Amino acid sequence: EIELTQSPGTLSLSPGERATLSCRASQSVSSRYLAWYQQKPGQAPRLLIYSASSRATGIPDRFSGSGSGTDFTLTISRLEPEDFAVYYCQQYDNSRGTFGGGTKVEIK
Amino acid sequence: EVQLVQSGAEVKKTGESLKISCKGSEYSFTSYWIGWVRQMPGKGLEWMGIIYPGDSDTRYSPSFQGQVTISADKSISTAYLQWSSLKASDTAMYYCARLGSQWHFQYWGQGTLVTVSS
Numbered sequence: 001e002i003e004l005t006q007s008p009g010t011l012s013l014s015p016g017e018r019a020t021l022s023c024r025a026s027q028s029v030s031s032r033y034l035a036w037y038q039q040k041p042g043q044a045p046r047l048l049i050y051s052a053s054s055r056a057t058g059i060p061d062r063f064s065g066s067g068s069g070t071d072f073t074l075t076i077s078r079l080e081p082e083d084f085a086v087y088y089c090q091q092y093d094n095s096r097g098t099f100g101g102g103t104k105v106e107i108k
Numbered sequence: 109e110v111q112l113v114q115s116g117a118e119v120k121k122t123g124e125s126l127k128i129s130c131k132g133s134e135y136s137f138t139s140y141w142i143g144w145v146r147q148m149p150g151k152g153l154e155w156m157g158i159i160y161p162g163d164s165d166t167r168y169s170p171s172f173q174g175q176v177t178i179s180a181d182k183s184i185s186t187a188y189l190q191w192s193s194l195k196a197s198d199t200a201m202y203y204c205a206r207l208g209s210q211w212h213f214q215y216w217g218q219g220t221l222v223t224v225s226s
Binding site: 035056 | 153214215216
């Protein structure tokens with residue numbers, strides 16, 4: 001089973017700043033099957049990015065995804081107040097999936 | 109608009125059985141995989157398993173294989189997650205979600221909180 005390690009665990013930034021979140025896989029992952037989600041307290045997760053770099057419907061273009069192989073990145077170009085949340089990466093391989101442990105983006 | 113509506117919160121005792129549901133609407137229920145995700149209190153998301161309602165093909169994470177059963181009734185567009193004997197460690201929020209073409213969770217239900225106590 002592929003393990004996903006997200007770093008940092010917590011990112012303390014101010015509105016307007018750039019956020020760079022990392023997701024590292026224990027073995028190579030197909031870029032087609034790597035996704036990112038946002039979760040706010042008390043809410044269900046929301047799909048942001050799929051296939052490593054494709055934005056889901058309605059997701060602002062300040063969110064972008066990149067990477068391949070074992071290293072993937074979610075970038076928020078300029079943080080808006082509503083972007084402070086927890087972010088998870090997720091992969092699917094060999095008939096099963098896994099999530100990373102999450103990165104919390106908090107207000108500095 | 110695609111909707112997934114989950115059954116309400118449950119409070120159960122250890123050893124009891126439970127089946128929670130997830131009803132899909134506004135799309136072809138038999139044409140998309142549906143999955144279940146666990147979130148224990150204050151913790152991250154865990155991929156439990158998925159089912160294709162069209163033919164009931166089911167895939168489980170090794171962590172959940174044998175611990176839960178995922179099923180679907182396509183006649184009523186509903187997927188299920190069930191336990192035969194609950195443990196306190198099953199206390200969690202459970203989300204269902206419809207998968208997209210690249211095996212990502214595209215649409216999510218509102219979640220079902222399961223609380224298990226002795």
